[in-house]
Amino acid sequence: MKKTPLYEKHVDLKAKIIDFGGWAMPVQYTNVIEEHKTTRESATLFDICHMGEIEVKGPQALDLLQFALTRDLAGQKTGQVKLSALLNDRGGIIDDLTVYKMSEDFYMLVTNATTRESDFLRVQSILQEKKFDCRMEDVSNKTGKLDLQGPRSEDILQKLTPADLKGIRFYHFIESQVAGLQAIISRSGYTGEDGFEIYASADHIGLIWDQLMETGAVSGLKPAGLGARDTLRLESGMMLNGQDMCEAVSPLAVPYGWLVDWNKDFAGKSALMTLKNQGLRKKLIGFEMTGRGIARHHYKVTKGDREIGVVTSGTYAPTLNKAIGLAFVVIEFAVPDTEVSIHIRDALSPAKVVKLPFYKRQK
Amino acid sequence: MSKSNPTDRLYSKDHEWVKDNGDGTAAVGITDYAQEMLTDIVFVELPPIGKKVAKGEPMAVVESVKSVSDVFAPVGGEVIDVNKILEETPELINQDAFHEGWIARLKLSNAEDLKPLLNAAAYDALIKEEKH
Structure with a gap:
């Protein structure tokens, strides 16, 4: 099984480790209910290093993503995050992923752990076919990700960053530092609570984890595993790719119709249109x-x-x-x-x- | 953190306990080690009274947030009583697996069923091995 840079910390914390799509991940440290409630009431920290990050850079980065993804990204501003769907030619969902606009010609895609390769191959084949002037790089292995979730997240993180967290709106991010280390701080998550997704170098993510755990202790911060992540997302009505959807399912059949912008052309659109006309x-x-x-x-x-x-x-x-x-x-x-x-x-x-x-x- | 395994009863390799009442009936539950492995128990499905179960057959179901596990009858017999309180407070098994968290009482169909079960010392050794 693959291990995240934080694996040894989970073992030291006596977490129960499971195989999640080929990754050795903590499912719980104490028990799911306790970790779930801590997230709703104070704050928890999740190791999300298994998720994928893909960079798209170049003058036509936006053109590529506009065609590859269902969501209209034309109005997306630098510092904004957008959830989108990536479809196959039959209009089925390969992945639901988030798009970070880093600058005019630089985007980061954050993918599910299990679909990282298929996402990359799909977007890459579109890039090759359409010959857009941009390049892609899978930076997952050198990128670490932590989710700090819960109502006390802002107080905890503010102690470790010069960034003005109050100024970051939901589904927005800034590039700043956490514990003196370069990081992307995004106000978003998968729990239904306020919180942050923090991206940093895989070499630094362990230091950031330690600093957050230490600083957050007084606020009741605890680590939480994939068990609580699953109950939290489900209570909040969020779907899990590979379980609630798959490549045989269109975004119209799940509550993802809002991710589809019909006024632009995108890969999978004609099949999706046929499905729409046939009726669900x-x-x-x-x-x-x-x-x-x-x-x-x-x-x-x-x-x-x-x-x-x-x-x-x-x-x-x-x-x-x-x-x-x-x-x-x-x-x-x-x-x-x-x-x-x-x-x-x-x-x-x-x-x-x-x-x-x-x-x-x-x- | 585990509570020690009481010596007044026998154990199965599937982590059930049986307490022979000496009158042809026995109480059955899961061990403290089992509840610790399952963690937060949120649902228990009890067998209907009068149900006849063979040794090793699924007798009840215990669910945690993430898992569904069968409880196997460590001995064969007829269900004569169930711990109804578990329907409302399944976490009782987490709190006191050996006493308040008992699952069912069986009328033994064959006292020989008790023979191959483990005593507390043998069961201690089994879970010690599993932990490694």
Whole structure:
């Protein structure tokens, strides 16, 4: 398994290590519920070094990304982050990734860990075919990433950076220093809380981790693993690529229609248009259990004696103290308040379709 | 941090305990080591009373936030009582796996089932090995 630069720290902290897409990652340090609640109430630090970073540089960097990605990036300002989708020629999602505009001719793409290679190959093949004047580099191995998440994140990070954090709006970033080391500080995350994604050299990320843990201790900062990351993102109604979506799923079938800008040309557009005109058969919805039990990935969804779909993500939600999930269901049942059943082992347990997100923080 | 394994009962290699009541019935649960491995237990599915289970067969289900695990019957028998409190407070297993967190009581179908089970010392040795 691949290891992040922080692996030894997780072992020293006695984290439980799992294989996440070929990476040896901490799933929990103490327990998921505790780490989840700490994120909602104070702050936690996640090792996210496994995610991918791809740099795109050159006079036609924007032209390449405009064609490769579904989102219209024409209005994106330097210092702004945009979430976008990267599609295959069938209109299916290769990845949902974030686009950082570093300067007029310099962008950074932040990809999911498991799709980093396929993202790179897809964008690279578009670059070669269209002969845009720019170049790409996969900088994942030399880039470290930490997510500092939770309501106390700003107070903790402000002690270690000269940057004015209050001045950074959600989905914006600046290039500055953390603990005296060069870093990108982005106000964003995958937990539904306020917080920051911090990018720095892989050689420096361990020092930044140590400094944050030390400085944050007084504010209740704790490390958190992928277990809490998963329950946090699910409560906040965010999807996980490879689980809630895959290359066979279009952005229209999941709550990603807003990432598609039809007024520009992009790779996969004609297939997506065909799918749109055909109409959707199934759609991703949120549901909560009204009966006993916890829905899990792959459990079947039924209505009466008809099988209408499948659960893609399901868990016990610590903040809400109930069982929730995401499922693909036949379009006619994809309506809030629809009563359905989840097939749990050899029994059916009632659930109902609800609007996303399940949890929204008070601002 | 693990609590020590009580000597008044027997253990399976799958980390269940059996306490023979001496009247043809036995209480069954999972060990403190098992609850520690599972961490935050958030759901327990109990067997219906009257259900007959064979030794080694799934008898109940314990779920943590991230996992679903079967509890195997360490002995064969008929379920005569279940710890209903676990339906509302599954975390009782985390807090007290050996006592308050018991799962079911069985009427033993064959006392011979108890023989191959481990005593506390043998079970201590087993988990010590697993930890390495």
